[in-house]
Amino acid sequence: MSEAVEGGAVEGGAVESGAEVAVAERFEELYGTAPEGVWAAPGRVNLIGEHTDYNDGFVMPFALPHTTVAAVSRRTDGVLRLHSSDVDGGVVELALDALAPESDRGWTAYPAGVVWALREAGHAVTGADVHLTSTVPAGAGLSSSAALEVVVALALNDLFGLGLKGWQLARLCQRAENVYVGAPTGIMDQTASACCERGHALFLDTRDLSQKQIPFDLAAEGMQLLVVDTQVKHSHSEGEYGKRRAGCEKGSALLGVDALRDVAYDDLDAALERLGDEEEVRRLVRHVVTENHRVEQVIALLEAGETRAIGPVLVEGHASLRDDFRISCPELDLVVDTAIASGALGARMTGGGFGGSAIVLVESADADTVTKAVEEAFAAAEFTPPRVFVAVPSAGARRAV
Ligand code: ADP
Numbered sequence: 001m002s003e004a005v006e007g008g009a010v011e012g013g014a015v016e017s018g019a020e021v022a023v024a025e026r027f028e029e030l031y032g033t034a035p036e037g038v039w040a041a042p043g044r045v046n047l048i049g050e051h052t053d054y055n056d057g058f059v060m061p062f063a064l065p066h067t068t069v070a071a072v073s074r075r076t077d078g079v080l081r082l083h084s085s086d087v088d089g090g091v092v093e094l095a096l097d098a099l100a101p102e103s104d105r106g107w108t109a110y111p112a113g114v115v116w117a118l119r120e121a122g123h124a125v126t127g128a129d130v131h132l133t134s135t136v137p138a139g140a141g142l143s144s145s146a147a148l149e150v151v152v153a154l155a156l157n158d159l160f161g162l163g164l165k166g167w168q169l170a171r172l173c174q175r176a177e178n179v180y181v182g183a184p185t186g187i188m189d190q191t192a193s194a195c196c197e198r199g200h201a202l203f204l205d206t207r208d209l210s211q212k213q214i215p216f217d218l219a220a221e222g223m224q225l226l227v228v229d230t231q232v233k234h235s236h237s238e239g240e241y242g243k244r245r246a247g248c249e250k251g252s253a254l255l256g257v258d259a260l261r262d263v264a265y266d267d268l269d270a271a272l273e274r275l276g277d278e279e280e281v282r283r284l285v286r287h288v289v290t291e292n293h294r295v296e297q298v299i300a301l302l303e304a305g306e307t308r309a310i311g312p313v314l315v316e317g318h319a320s321l322r323d324d325f326r327i328s329c330p331e332l333d334l335v336v337d338t339a340i341a342s343g344a345l346g347a348r349m350t351g352g353g354f355g356g357s358a359i360v361l362v363e364s365a366d367a368d369t370v371t372k373a374v375e376e377a378f379a380a381a382e383f384t385p386p387r388v389f390v391a392v393p394s395a396g397a398r399r400a401v
């Protein structure tokens, strides 16, 4: 959403240097006093494990260097004041007692939803002044919404001494997004933003929320992971997401399991046979079961130090999303096909699908060649030019000042 992203590569860096100072200064201009503190929460990209999180399955995101940075102070009078430098308009003032699910269709629903969820869970939040800014591109499948929720939740957790852990904050943020904003999402995005660690990907079991930090320091091994934001969002994406979720639920009902996570990879053929002529459900089931298996494969490879070998697993994941789950689009397929043809180690679409971003694993020496090939292919296809940046596995949410 800001210059830092428009410029291309944003590498490393906890918070872009100086951002926390600028945010604190703007807070003071808006509200007349210095903030009590400044917090930062990152966007995320999912390495592998797509559309598994609402099937109780496995995901493996890592945090981006791009963050949402918020300056926050407590209030005691039941008022919430919100301001974002990324949105036109002034300070929005809300009464805490009037917060109600799906009452707000604007950006303020995300932070207000967090306050609502905290209070509804019995936490004594008595009001706040918030000013924020973000370098997480919005609507690109990189979870600017989770970064926004988590930064507010962490700030309030610290300021009001709530003592909640990262995974608990993530749950409350998910509730804010599902119930208050009214957007059906799994638990991955908020957990990634809250819990990721620099130089690691986060293995998350979405059934019991158990976590494991998996070393993923690509630069040290001479590789880079590029994010290619296609800048496309196809309008039917939300309806299609709902259909996939419903199809997965139908699959687990037909198979008599709580969730598709319970279908073991070794039992996949038998499960598909049981589904008989339910062709669409069979495809969805096959994606979810093989995708969970791919997450396990990637973890095993990374833990064995065989990072380059994850490339083909990413490509298989893309094929599964394209052919079985059917949520890719011409732009995402073009990124993946072009990247592989021009020497990338692996590539796949990431995020919900029908647009958004793809990830490309490359030898650092090949990054420019692959980027240029993708840009040229987009130009030849007369697609909107993609935005390409290097995704360095970065820190999760933290207090910045
Ligand atoms: P994604 O999470 O993939 O970026 P979403 O549609 O889930 O996309 O969330 C994007 C929405 O989150 C924006 O439309 C806006 O309402 C809100 N948002 C994200 N970042 C900011 C910000 N810095 N300031 C204000 N609103 C933001």
Ligand code: MG
Residues within 6 Å of the ligand: 143, 144, 145, 146, 189
């Ligand atoms: Mg989102």
